[in-house]
Amino acid sequence: MRKFWAYLKTRQFRANLLLAIGTVVVILMIAFFSLSFYTRHGTGIPVPQLKGMQVEKAMSMLKEQGFDYKIDSVYVLDQPPGSVVEQDPDPGTNVKENRTIYLTVVTRQAPPVSMPDLEPYTYREAVATLANYGLKVGDTTYKSDIARDRILEMRFGGQEIKAGTKIPKGSRIDLVLGNGEGASEVEIPDLVNQDLDAAKFVIKQGGLTVGTITYQGTITDSTSLVVVAQSPIRTDSLSKASNGTRINLTVSQGKKSDVPNQ
Known part of the structure; x- marks a missing residue:
């Protein structure tokens, strides 16, 4: 151990240590300057202004200046289809040749x-x-x-x-x-045994309102429903209702019968 400590105090050790440090510094400097030269640090081509431009023109400009590009689409209301609305990197940014420029373009087909x-x-x-x-x-x-x-x-x-x-x-x-000027009273239609869609149409055309719809029994096909009851119902003593009256319907599965109601 004494020999080791004595060696650390010798001129030879100090010379070897300085040589090793110098070698590391030289290697780091070579690596730094080589990397800067390889990446052309501080140099580049400015990205052009592409926002608001039609995508065909933007692609042509990027190709002429040596850029690559990738395009994503988005639907923007009141923006012309095919126009560039976003770009990355931003305009004026210095980038290397062949850099990929990402464009967001308004889709031509609305979702x-x-x-x-x-x-x-x-x-x-x-x-x-x-x-x-x-x-x-x-x-x-x-x-x-x-x-x-x-x-x-x-x-x-x-x-x-x-x-x-x-x-x-x-x-x-x-x-x-x-228009707020409808007749004060309208005829109550007879909707029993009518298809649900047809009954709704008659109600609306008659100046009335579709009320609550109650489903009776098991429903397997919502496109084939028949009215089996209504409220209010047309009778000899009650044939008219106020404009806008709600007509409640009870429907069940089936098709309209050709047999008239008794």
């Missing part, structure tokens, strides 16, 4: 959304609901109904549309509203 049920709503409520679903209000028309500004029908492409129907996001929905 489908489910049509919301607007019939219980007023016009103002319907406008807010459509906006939440990414839809727009189209034309508004009025027809005779005691409920003023209440949604009576929803139309898309000139055809009445039901809640839950899939339509492209951003579509315009035409609304039929009540």
Whole structure:
């Protein structure tokens, strides 16, 4: 052990130690400058401004400047299809040649959304609901109904549309509203033995409102339901009801019978 400590005090040890330190420093400097040269640290090509540009033009510009690119798509309401809305890296960033530039482009095909049920709503409520679903209000028309500004029908492409129907996001929905000037009383229709969809149509066209629907028995096919009871029901003593009266229906599984009700 004494020899070891004595060796640490010799000039030879100090020379070897300095030589080792110098060698490590030289190696680190060579590695640093070699890496900087290899990566061309501090040099590069500025990324062009691509936001707002059509994707075809953006791809052509990137290709001319020696960049690679990858494209993702997103649907943005009121933005022109095919336009670039995001890019990474940001414009003006210095990057190496052949760097991949990531673009987010507005898709040309709108995703489908489910049509919301607007019939219980007023016009103002319907406008807010459509906006939440990414839809727009189209034309508004009025027809005779005691409920003023209440949604009576929803139309898309000139055809009445039901809640839950899939339509492209951003579509315009035409609304039929009540004008508040409907007759005070309307005829109560006889709906027993009618298909449910047909009964609903008759109720709405007659200035009445579809009330509670009660399902009787086991239901295996929701598209084949028949009205077996209604309230109020048309009788000799009661043939009319106030405009907007709710007609409650009881339905069961089956098809409309050709035998008239007794």
